[in-house]
Amino acid sequence: MGGKLTETQQHRINLSEQVKLKALRETSIFKGLRADEVQELVTRAVAIRLPKGALIFGEGDPSDFFYVVQEGYVRLFKNAPSGKMLTFTVAGYGDTLNGLALSGDHYFMSAQTMTIVNVLRIPRKEFLAFVEGHPHLMIDLLKIIAERIGHDYARTVGFVGEDVEQRLLYSLYTLASRFGNTLSLTREELANFSGTTTETTIRVLSNLKKSGVISCTGNRGEIVISDFAKLVERLRFLPGLT
């Protein structure tokens, strides 16, 4: 099955205000904030370091904190009743783990580190109080949420209508646009992100290799997209024209 979920091993670390500030400023939700407003957030944020494979929070847990990724990658996923895991998003630098779930009092998906990760976290109540004091922040938040939802709906449609190759291409497209052409992902992780199995992923991937879209020259746990243009060309639907 999926990677084992270790206990949440937290480790508070002291990051300089500068580092924290930079990460928060580059979080899309806070793009519209003035410097002094972000500063106010920084004072409430605590930095935490987590080992690879740690469960940051689980589906259904009470949502106590608001999280922003400061370093590393975090998988946001849900477990299907069949036991399968479906990864919805990979969050990286500046991404929020649960901006969407702020208003609800429970997380509706789980978050697990894929690498060593630094996160900044702010107690939910403090964060909500801050948001209420900044109405325009709320509007921005709504916008970002709407965008995200539109994206996810498009993804769901793709899942239902398209075959595995298209789903994989779309996953690679999404990940590469965000993190570059060298992806630190195992085949299993990519499979979970595309709603298929490891074996099928490997077979399709080896086809794509023959076509020159990707190259497996990299180490294991790595997928290298050698021809992004060719990848896009193969994609039957262009995401983002929602």
Added chain:
Amino acid sequence: MGGKLTETQQHRINLSEQVKLKALRETSIFKGLRADEVQELVTRAVAIRLPKGALIFGEGDPSDFFYVVQEGYVRLFKNAPSGKMLTFTVAGYGDTLNGLALSGDHYFMSAQTMTIVNVLRIPRKEFLAFVEGHPHLMIDLLKIIAERIGHDYARTVGFVGEDVEQRLLYSLYTLASRFGNTLSLTREELANFSGTTTETTIRVLSNLKKSGVISCTGNRGEIVISDFAKLVERLRFLPGLT
């Protein structure tokens, strides 16, 4: 393919303030509003009557209006590049068609009437202005959106992991919980709602009929759930425990 999309044939009608007010008050977004606040919305709302099969708005159109269903059923869907249609929601009395898309300036899915429909609509700008003047409304809006999203994510997971029977059962469960045990749906519509084909839907449905879960005694374009408890019992996962 899907039902033909006729031109949006609009027909303004005069509903009494009373009727409009009632519909708006029972819209979940406005549950928290005071009577006089809803009244303010009513004055801006225009009632429109639409024939069956009319396209209210299409994916990608500029989002000019905010809609609430006053009578009838509306299908909210997206077309997959493969040509298939996936229905995300069936909106009924008091449901908003696009509360989610308010902040964005384009609709990210299409809305089509499944019956004769009355909708109330408010120009987007007026609605946004109203919302900005009522901060607590914004918070409620966020909550409802969060809930909806959580629900839709759960649905996506179900789509990926489960077989057609489970998806159909889940669709029936959702629809019946909302609209009662007699559903006015063709097999094709149910198929589009469950991400499968008409033929497969029919085959699975006839199994369910043998098991006594549903009965096809009804007219065509109708599905009757004869034993809701048995339906739930067959469901491998209980939705709503996100």
Added chain:
DNA sequence: CGTCTAATTGAGATGTGTCAAGCGGTGTGG
């Protein structure tokens, strides 16, 4: 009574999942 659409049934093709086995690199402990 004829037409149109929904519903149904059948046969065949196939994409994917499942199970099982083998390979190769990497790290760990002796």
Added chain:
DNA sequence: CCACACCGCTTGACACATCTCAATTAGACG
């Protein structure tokens, strides 16, 4: 430094759920 164990990767054979195509039946409606 070597050997073992582990884990990610790869490949093969097989089963089967589901889609597709095609033809038929049955209601509804004018």
